[in-house]
Amino acid sequence: MTTEQRIVEPRLLRGFRDYLPAQMNARQKMIATIRQVYERYGFLPLDTPAQEYRVTLMGYGEENTKQIFGFINPEEEDVALRFDLTVPLARVVAQYPDLPLPFRRYQVAPVWRADKPDPGRFREFLQFDLDSVGVSSNAADVEILCGMYDTLRALGIEHFKVRFSDRKVLNSLLDFAGIPREMAHGVFRVLDKLEKVGLENISAELTTGRTDVSGDKIPGLGLSAAAVDRIKEFLAMPRGKRKDVLADMSKLFARVPSAVEAVTELQFMCDALDSLAIPDEQVALDLSIARGLDYYTGPVFEAILTDAPEFGSVFGGGRYDGLVERFLGRKIPAVGASIGVDRLFAAMQKLGLVHLVPSTAQVLVTVMEPARMHDYLKLARMLRAEGINTELYLGEESGLGKQLQYANRLQIPVAIILGSDEFAANEVTVKDLLLGASLQDRKKNAKGKERDEYLVLSRKAQVKVAASECLACVREILSRPRPA
RNA sequence: GCUGGCGUAGCUCAGUUGGUUAGAGCACCAGAUUGUGGAUCUGGGGGUCGUAGGUUCAAAUCCUACCGCCAGUACCA
Structure with a gap:
């Protein structure tokens, strides 16, 4: 090495960002608003470390390492940065048996995912979660939905839509269409793309596959025409008021035994939302939503800003009655939702809903x-x-x-x-x-x-x-x- | 990951079939105005032309690789 000075180029890692003061002021105000809503519901604060053992985050036998930032620490242990706040919550519940149940907590903290950055999608981002652990009643699900609704309103967003459904609906759809449960994951993944690529492309992906605009081949799932017809029948049900959607569904699934549970759960939730006068336009029953995570077992929720749909889901969640079991060996029911603070912030900024103030001084x-x-x-x-x-x-x-x-x-x-x-x-x-x-x-x-x-x-x-x-x-x- | 497009000043961009010393607007700095923000005028600082290699008498311009950004697509426990 010579003595010549080498300038270090100041630059950021892909998918990571700085927040300069004007943005930070706005972001902190946003966080304070969300916290206020969550505390209004009596959720309690919690924090957990950024790092966990890899097995804590991934469980045994799971291979999907692509999205995770993992490394070997100085003690030669296999560790990783958390990719959400839900799995650490499950760990906490299992680790502290003295915690009084139901344990209702909120947590705002950064998480890391190693996937490709997109608009509003980063490798380090802030999540703000609220969860109820230890409650099987769907009243807890209703409170999460209300919390989402209240939060988005408190943030001054007018044009948003919270949609909810139930994993059990889609499972019943598989039964209805005569599709084996093993194919659930693949089928749900395709259905999730309905709004994005349209019905025709979806039926192609369900059967023989298709070639997308970039020339990539997407393999088909090989479903029969009859099965796809049934799925289309399901997707063709009209959208509208929650109680109408529910009525249509129970009619369609009248001969599907597994649908009884889904109908019961959704009935309770729809009735509750009606009695709380939560408008249908902003909290809608939408049976087509799937959500990517495998660990959801019941109701699922997601919210989009209708003026910025390209940002996708800014607030999502669901019921995961099996997750704590990974650490405890017995089931503890749980339900929650998570705001992607940075994604929501980016979307709001694009819509001009963020008031940037560069100073704190008066x-x-x-x-x-x-x-x-x-x-x-x-x-x-x-x-x-x-x-x-x-x-x-x-x-x-x-x-x-x-x-x-x-x-x-x-x-x-x-x-x-x-x-x-x-x-x-x-x-x-x-x-x-x-x-x-x-x-x-x-x-x-x-x-x-x-x-x-x-x-x-x-x-x-x-x-x-x-x-x-x-x-x-x-x-x-x-x-x-x-x-x- | 795959396909395509794009990388020139802090920002947005121009730069002819390869041809002198790479330009503009905005922003920034100074002065006009030594105790008053804006506008105006005058002047000024800023560039390894993404990086490395190659072709050529000559490269911002052509070729190759890599990096980054954007779009689409795939993946997303």
Whole structure:
């Protein structure tokens, strides 16, 4: 190696992202909103480590290692980064038998998946889960659905759709169509693509296969025409109100014994949602949804933003009555759902639903006389003690214009100006930067009546008050109504 | 993973059949204005042309490989 300096290129790993302050402010607000809803339902906080033993995450005999970030640790143990929060929850429930059941917890934490990044799909992303463990009643499922509905509304999203179904419906469909249960996984995977590729492509994939637009061959599942006809019959049922969908289904599956359970469960949930006046438009019974995870055993849920369907499911979950069994040897029922915070955030950003604020400060104390820095420090401390977020300008350059420009860029609403004049008179100048900014444009054209108005406003935009009045003046400006 | 497209300034892009010293807009910095944000004007800094190799008198331009991004598709416990 030579002594020449080698610059390290600053760059990110594929699928990983930085969140700069403006985005972080918005993201943290979003997280706080979600947490508030979950706590309103009485869910309890939990955290677990990012790393687990690989076998904890994957169980025995499962081969799918593609999506997992795994490695060997210094103790030569086979470990991995968690890929969701549900499996660690199951581990916790099994590991702490003293936890009172039902255990209802929320958890917000990053998870990692090593698959190909897509819009709103990252390799490291934040999940925000809520789960009820130890409840077999479908009341728990209804509460999860309500929680999803309330959360999306609390986030200010108007156009969303929560859809739910039941794994048992699809199992009954297999019976109805005379398809062996072993093919369930393959069939569900194809059905899941209905909205994306359409009915014709689906029936091709179920039978002989097809060639997609890129020229790739997709092998068929080899189902009989009769079976596919039955599936089509199922898919052709009209969408609409929950109770109508349910009625159609029980009619179609009248001769399928296994369907009784699914009908009972969904009946309970639909009745409950009706009695809670949760609108059909936003929480719909949609029998075609499958969801990828194998561990779901009952009701399944997912939510999309109807204005950004390309982001896919932003909030999904279901009942997984068999998962805790992996660690305990006996079944403990559980149901939950998970928000993909980063995916939802990306979708909301695209829809313009995210309000980016670059600063946390409400007031910038500018520095005119660096020699009197102690006075500036004191002023900032006083404001902070009063609960006002205050930044003291610490930049090297001292021009006032510079400092105001800084405040402007960070959208800090108030500046305090304190120079030799003010010191001499024991005063401070307090400036309303938002009002001031709106005057900047008017200044040059102002004339006549407009000019009078301008003069009135400019007197409000910047006032000189006795030092003892500084706090009251800042508070008055911060309380002024602002256009959203 | 597969197929295709694209990589030129912080950002968006132009750059002729290969031909002098690679350009523009926006952004940034400074000054006009040494105590006031915007606009304007003037000036300024910024580029291994994704990386490495090859063809050529000559490569941002052509060829090969790799990396990255985008789209589609597959996979998604």
